Amino acid sequence: MFKRAIKNWLSRKGYSIIKASPQDVDSMIPLSLPQHLFENSRVCASREDVLPLLPKGGIIAEVGVAYGNFSALLLEILQPEKFIAIDSYAFTTDNEPWKQTILKESKLSHLEYYKDRFKNEIIAGKVEVHQGLSWDCLAKLPDRSLDYVYLDAGHTYDEVVKDILQLKKKIKDTAIIQFNDYTLFDAFAFVPYGVPKAIHEFITEENLEVLYLCLHRQFFCDLVVRKKTATPFSFPGQS
Numbered sequence: 284m285f286k287r288a289i290k291n292w293l294s295r296k297g298y299s300i301i302k303a304s305p306q307d308v309d310s311m312i313p314l315s316l317p318q319h320l321f322e323n324s325r326v327c328a329s330r331e332d333v334l335p336l337l338p339k340g341g342i343i344a345e346v347g348v349a350y351g352n353f354s355a356l357l358l359e360i361l362q363p364e365k366f367i368a369i370d371s372y373a374f375t376t377d378n379e380p381w382k383q384t385i386l387k388e389s390k391l392s393h394l395e396y397y398k399d400r401f402k403n404e405i406i407a408g409k410v411e412v413h414q415g416l417s418w419d420c421l422a423k424l425p426d427r428s429l430d431y432v433y434l435d436a437g438h439t440y441d442e443v444v445k446d447i448l449q450l451k452k453k454i455k456d457t458a459i460i461q462f463n464d465y466t467l468f469d470a471f472a473f474v475p476y477g478v479p480k481a482i483h484e485f486i487t488e489e490n491l492e493v494l495y496l497c498l499h500r501q502f503f504c505d506l507v508v509r510k511k512t513a514t515p516f517s518f519p520g521q522s
């Protein structure tokens with residue numbers, strides 16, 4: 284319990300615990316999904332390539348924004364009316380992930396850096412910055428308000444389950460959710476991920492259909508899902 288709490292805290296700071304036991308990975312193997320949830324599924328070359336294929340506009344949230352690289356793409360391509368940027372914004376000059384020195388060079392805190400990067404959109408009322416634990420921030424949003432969510436905050440099973448619990452209440456029936464890091468194991472940091480297990484449970488419970496699997500060179504793939512409704516998802520170019 285204590286070990287897991289430390290792991291979760293470190294992951295929110297952008298760190299990963301090195302060395303997972305085979306049992307850690309075994310316990311994260313997800314349920315199989317039934318074939319009927321893949322009747323309309325397609326594969327994309329990358330998480331970026333799927334964005335032009337998704338509906339534009341609406342209220343969207345990115346849960347776990349880091350420095351805002353993917354936020355910039357979501358804003359440009361999905362052109363939302365409102366963009367909610369959720370993160371603990373806890374990177375510091377001493378703990379920048381991925382060997383980055385962005386905060387060191389800019390002399391800004393994580394929160395200041397993100398706000399500065401999107402200052403025009405914040406002034407225009409398009410971007411809202413929410414700081415805190417992802418599930419707490421999600422809990423404060425109006426119910427059934429989100430049209431699209433990019434989920435990329437904590438990657439342990441417990442963290443993703445807590446986010447999904449809130450998402451269930453916060454998404455519209457027609458919402459699309461794009462899950463990042465759909466992978467069992469981070470082969471670079473030697474950390475097991477609970478993302479597939481948590482998502483497969485969510486998909487099964489809510490009868491979601493898989494729209495896209497987005498590949499990634501290092502296999503940090505994305506899975507794009509939505510509720511299975513009577514109206515089939517209209518893929519671009521489909522008559």
Ligand SMILES: C[S@@+](CC[C@H](N)C(=O)[O-])C[C@H]1O[C@@H](n2cnc3c(N)ncnc32)[C@H](O)[C@@H]1O
Pocket residue numbers: 294295296297345346347348349350351352353354369370371372373374415416417418435436437438442
């Ligand atoms: C992998 S990064 C996000 C990268 C970003 N989506 C992108 O593609 O550019 C994960 C982010 O989630 C944040 N994070 C991790 N766990 C969190 C939690 N439980 N609550 C809030 N933020 C969290 C970290 O601070 C970090 O900025």
